[in-house]
Amino acid sequence: MSGLCRKQRNFQMEMRKSAHSxxxxxxxxxxxxxxxxxxQEATDLLFDEAMAAGxxxxxxxxxxxxxxxRVGHAIFGRRDQIKIQGHLGAIWQNEQYKRTRNLDEVKESFEDLLTRLKTDYIDIGMIHYVDTKSDYQKVIEGGTWDYAAELKKNGVIKRLGFSSHDPVIAKKMAELPGMxxxxxxxxxxxxxxxxxxxDIDRMIEGxxxxxxxxxxxxxxxxxxxYCDSHNIDITVMKAFGGGTLLDSGRSPFGKAMNIYQCMKYALDKPAVVSVILGFESVDELKGALRYDTIANAEKDYSDILTLRDFSVTGRCMYCGHCQPCPVAIDVAAVNKFLDLAEAHTSVPETVAGHYQALAHHASECIHCGYCERNCPFGVAVRERMKRAQKIFGE
Ligand code: SF4
Ligand code: SF4
Known part of the structure; x- marks a missing residue:
């Protein structure tokens, strides 16, 4: 291990608390x-740098x-400092990745993961890439779901999870007990x-x-x-759309975003705790780590969302561009909990709890209008503060 992990950093990476623990x-x-x-050396260096940064x-x-x-070697001796999302259903066959629902293959690959990472537990056991109804059925009926539940019961995986690109199937997966x-x-x-x-493949390809x-x-x-009100933590993949969003020639918006805009866009979504990025070098990692130090202007993605009427006008994107509020209300958070509450006929307890936990509430709004003047999406914040006060009682 290099000495990089002992370096003093002059920034603090933002950490987000799990909704469950x-x-x-x-x-x-x-x-x-x-x-x-x-x-091996480059892998070790990458993990040294990343873990030193938090x-x-x-x-x-x-x-x-x-x-x-190589990753097993890189994290050896500091396994407790990193949470691993290990996937159930991603296997190596004929020198390439393959998705499987064959239970024997699922088990063999998962046990191989434990062995090669030199660990006896995986923090999040992810049922891999469930995007269709028929695949959902295979997960349930083919034994993968029972296997995951058994691993959880035995403490081999600490938390149950899944990966998906489809919101309807993802919701079905999220509804499984203990997810x-x-x-x-x-x-x-x-x-x-x-x-x-x-057709999710067509969606991914745009x-x-x-x-x-x-x-x-x-x-x-x-x-x-659903995730926010049911305490499901979201970790994000494909924040750059496979790189297309970073390239004006390939982006469906005809305009390139930078990596920080993409990261912030994902991190602004309800229930999101982390954005997962792939790195081919320490320099790429260092570039992404700048996220916590750069000016908000560099992360501002409003120019993409206001290219034309995407119906975001009047809708809070939870971006925080309207801060600071003179009475320290977290405007994005109040708006998010208001949206979640208004999506239900009665306010879910989890949402009410999250709202109550805020340091400042809508009732403290002095209706100065500063936030509205700085909102790129034309949100009627003062009127929404009144609604939040009414619905949450403070
Ligand atoms: S209008 Fe209310 S929420 Fe907006 S900045 Fe002023 S006090 Fe804060
Ligand atoms: S009110 Fe506007 S600026 Fe503030 S968080 Fe919502 S969308 Fe962003």
Whole structure:
């Protein structure tokens, strides 16, 4: 191990608390899929740098044995400092990744993960990549779900989770008993993809995205709201849309975003605790770590969402551009809890609890209008503060 992990840092990475426990996640996590090209020394350096900066989440869908071995070496002796999302259903076959619901293959790959990471537990056991009804049925009927539940019961996995790109199937998965974490693909293009598209591969590739007709997909908003009000933590994948959003020539918006805009967009969504990014070098990691030190202007994604009428006008995006409020109300949080409360006929206890836990409430609003003048999305904050006070009683 290099000495980098003992370096003093001059910034504090934002940490977010799990909705289920006192555990905290770093808002930046590492995805293992880009580690294939790194040798042992480079892998060690990457983990030294990341963990010294406070990164404590690793997503490990990658089944390649040599990557598993190298990461096992990199985290040896500090396993307790990093949470691992280990996937059930991602296997290595014929020198390549494959998704499977064959229970023997699922078990073999999961046991291999434990062995190669030199650990006897996985923090989050993720049922891998469930995007269709038929696949959901296979997970339930083919034994993967029972296997995951058994691992949880035996303490081999600490928390149950799943990964998905589809908001309807993801909600079905989230409704399974004991489910606590979802890894979900979040970025502005996916959020505005045609809500009627059921072919997730086409959605991921943006084949049906039409800038002229794109609107926020209500099914995705519904899923975020469900997670927030049912204490499901969301970890985010594909925040850059596979890189397309960073390239003006490939972005469906015809305009490139920077990585910080994409990270902030995902982190602003309800229930999101961390954005998982893949890194091919320490320099790439260092670039992403700048997120916690750069000016808010560099993270401002409002220029994308106001390119045309995506029906975000008047809708709070929880972006926080309107801060600071002179009486220290967290305007984004109040708006989020108001949206979640108004999505139900009665206010869910979890939402009421989260609202009460805020340091300042809507009742403290002095209606100065500062927030409205600084909101890029035309949100009627003062009127919403009145509604929040009425619905939550303070
Ligand atoms: S209008 Fe209310 S919420 Fe907005 S900045 Fe003023 S006091 Fe804060
Ligand atoms: S009121 Fe506007 S600026 Fe403030 S969090 Fe909501 S969308 Fe962002």
């Amino acid at each position: 006192d555990e905290v996640y770093s808002t930046l996590g590492i995805g293992a899929e880009h580690l294939e090209d790194l040798d 990164v404590n989440l690793l997503d490990f869908y990658m089944p390649a044995p040599d990557v598993r071995d 606590e974490v979802c890894m979900f693909s979040i970025n502005p293009a996916y959020d505005m993809e045609n809500a009627e598209i059921t 084949k049906d995205f039409n800038l002229e007709t794109a609107q926020i997909n209500p099914k995705r908003l519904d899923f975020y709201a």
